[in-house]
Amino acid sequence: MDVFLWVIVPYLCLATFVVGHFWRYRYDKFGWTTRSSQLYEDRLLRLGSPLFHFGMLGVVGGHVLGLLVPQSWTDALGVSHETYHVVAVIGGLVAGLMAVVGMAILIYRRRTVGPVFSATTVMDKVMYAFLAVVIVLGMWNTIAGSILTVGGEYNYREGVSVWYRSFLAFQPDASLMADAPIGFQLHALVAFGLFALWPFTRLVHVFSAPVGYLTRPYIVYRSRDPKLGSRRQRRGWERVG
Amino acid sequence: MRVMAQMAMVMNLDKCIGCHTCSVTCKQAWTNRTGTEYVWFNNVETRPGQGYPRRYEDQEEWRGGWELNKRGRLALKAGGRLRKLATIFSNPKMPSIQDYYEPWTYDYATLTDAPAQEHTPVARPKSLISGKDMKIEWSSNWDDNLGGSAATALNDPVLRKVSDQVRMEFEQTFMFYLPRICEHCLNPSCAASCPSGAIYKRTEDGVVLVDQDRCRGWRMCVSGCPYKKVYFNHRTGKAEKCTFCFPRVEVGLPTVCAETCVGRLRYIGLVLYDADRVLAAASTPDEHDLYEAQRSVLLDPNDPEVVREAERAGIPHDWVRAAQRSPVHALINTYKVALPLHPEYRTMPMVWYIPPLSPVVDVVRDTGEDAEDSGNLFAAIDALRIPVEYLAELFTAGDVAPVERVLKRLAAMRAYMRDINLGRDPDASIPASVGMEEEQVYDMYRLLALAKYDERYVIPPAHAEQAHSLEEIATECALDYEGGPGMSGPFGEGSGALTPIAVENFQMLQDRQTADSLAAPADKTARVNLLNWDGKGSPRGLFPPRPDDAGSPEHPDGADQR
Secondary structure (H helix, E strand, C coil): CHHHHHHHHHHHHHHHHHHHHHHHHHHCCCCCCCCCCCCCCCHHHHHHHHHHHHHHHHHHHHHHHHHHCCHHHHHHCCCCHHHHHHHHHHHHHHHHHHHHHHHHHHHHHHHHCHHHHHCCCHHHHHHHHHHHHHHHHHHHHHHHHHHCCCCCCCCHHHCHHHHHHHHHCCCCCHHHHHCCCHHHHHHHHHHHHHHHHHHHCHHHHHHHCCHHHHCCCCCCEECCCCCCCCCCCCCCCCCCC | CCEEEEEEEEEEHHHCCCCCHHHHHHHHHHCCCCCCCCCCCCEEEEECCCCCCCCCCCHHHHCCCEEECCCCCEEECCCCHHHHHHCCCCCCCCCCHHHHCCCEEECCHHHHHCCCCCCCCCCCEEECCCCCECCCCCCCCCCHHHCCHHHHHHHCHHHHHCCHHHHHHHHHHCCEEEEECCCCCCCCHHHHHCCCCCEEEECCCCCEEECCCCCCCCCHHHHHCCCCCEEEECCCCEEEECCCCHHHHCCCCCCHHHHCCCCCCEEEEEEEEEHHHHHHHHCCCCHHHHHHHHHHHECCCCCHHHHHHHHHCCCCHHHHHHHHHCHHHHHHHHCCCCEECCHHHCCCCCEEEECCCHHHHHHHHHCCCCCCCHHHHHHHHHHCHHHHHHHHHHHCCCCHHHHHHHHHHHHHHHHHHHHHHCCCCCCCHHHHHCCCCHHHHHHHHHHHHHCCHHHHECCCCCCHHHHHHCCCCCCCCCCCCCCCCCCCECCECCCCCCCCHHHHHHHHHHHHHHCCCCCCCCCCCCCCCHHHCCCCCCCCCCCCCCHHHCCCCCCCCCCCCC
């Protein structure tokens, strides 16, 4: 059971995530968009969307720090366990609260504003459900696990994080995860579900974050030559010259 | 010198009767799809008026286009790259659907389905955004012909720049129409605003296009364009804009709006410009100098050095020849009667306008004086500050002098040609008073009044040897692209491969134009308009002809048998 939950399922999800993105990009570049609904409604979005997105950027940064940076590295830098804990909890709380509040506003908006609701696809709804559960479980882990220490203290940097790195290194150690508190287990499982859904939702827009804008020239010139029409070349026919 | 070719347009506003045919045909061709109900690549505004979207010209509010920053460098008015990325989650300057208008349809079924009743059933307006009943309060041309302008015209940002006193008498003095399409700027701020780099300027003909596969729906182009001519398709989540009908232009046909223009007021042609000088021209410190700066970026295609440089830059020889014959170049730089729309946005727009003389003529005529006499007209141009200042706010960043010069040239042409038409001796002093030769005035008259199709539209087709690199080639079977028509992916109608709309439209139009009969051309692809078919029988053209039927008299009326 442990192997199934903490080895097979995660890898299946990871594979779906990677292959799914590859397929979606090849097949559906036209559908690869944020599908913004700002045109319909502005007031709530102006509040909710930046809150949520900046909160999520913080959350993702925190996860990178917590999951990918081994405890030995921060120890080597002379960061004590307590200092790390305080920074992580405060940072996590702030970012998490922003994300939760933002998400609440966005979901409220999506449900109550008519045009936005009617532009919501089934995939969006499923995605929202997964996303909300993951975020709420994450907040629960931060508040209940790290602050209130419900069910005893748990240092995820010796358990979940190590497992996650072993998972990425393709030498997964399922026992580390099996010993983790139920909150962390659920958070990880639902998150993997979300990752499996990811390429088939509008979340793909995360991977087109336009950082290239910072360096490219303002005006893009393109010749019509490199693109060979809107239809593909016939198989077996090569372009000469 | 780096010579580039630009497909440009000139519109002669004196001839625009505000019939909206350009808007309607453009919409039929390009934006009659869900998600683009509110989108008009071409729209016609009554000026003074608020325009579409409402008050788009108020750049202090919308922050579109470029400005000079404190160091005198050209910068996006809405903020640079970092600022764009920081506000990417909610674009603070994005117009909402209410700033355009909420598109609607009518519940027509009620008209036929309603049971017998005392009162006539009505078709209620239904919002195309929410699907609910709605109250129609605005549209893309709600203030057409100054309708309701007593209440709304004062919101016109251009009118506000003209002094207070002017406003009150304004409505009695003049009104004109302003058809607008994308300006296909030399320095497009929409492209500069696009975080994904999806908007590009085509090197061959300067058309500004949105790559639908690269657009990620960040919406920065919508707010970045000061003319608000990039639109957000709310179904596909991608930006769309006027394409200068590139599938038509590539085969030498004018754009749909120009082709169908009833007043024949549009001119299409090439201009050659020096790409190295664009930035400097757009950075001209004084706004009043921008018109001249923009004109000076355009090169003289008859200059041998320009021709040499153009050929070195890979511009085909027939394109250079077309640039020499270009009516657009003639109107901008030879006769100097065409002006750019809002040069103060510093985008170097490439749709130019000949300002209307009619407001002046109308006033003179209403006073009972001779409205074709150059003296009267010149005096009126000097005296009528209101329309001239208004036109100057539109076309020369408020500088009255160039507008006056143009209007006087038009007035001079009018007076000079009257003498000729009445069989009197032409008066050489009239052209001289506006700095033109007699011959030149006559040529300008020919171009403005008589020019035929092939003189108004000098469009060199893309080269045949490059035919396979045309983005939407229109010479093969229209359905011969991957997936076929009507394919929709698992992510809704907006996903999957892009359907080239232009291909089918183009082919249908071409067949109709080159056919001898109005319907079901025998020698062309057989087509039938299903909208007109009552469902009875099988009209000719509904099915492709069978080989053994050829020549048999299947239609007793024989009307379309040849």
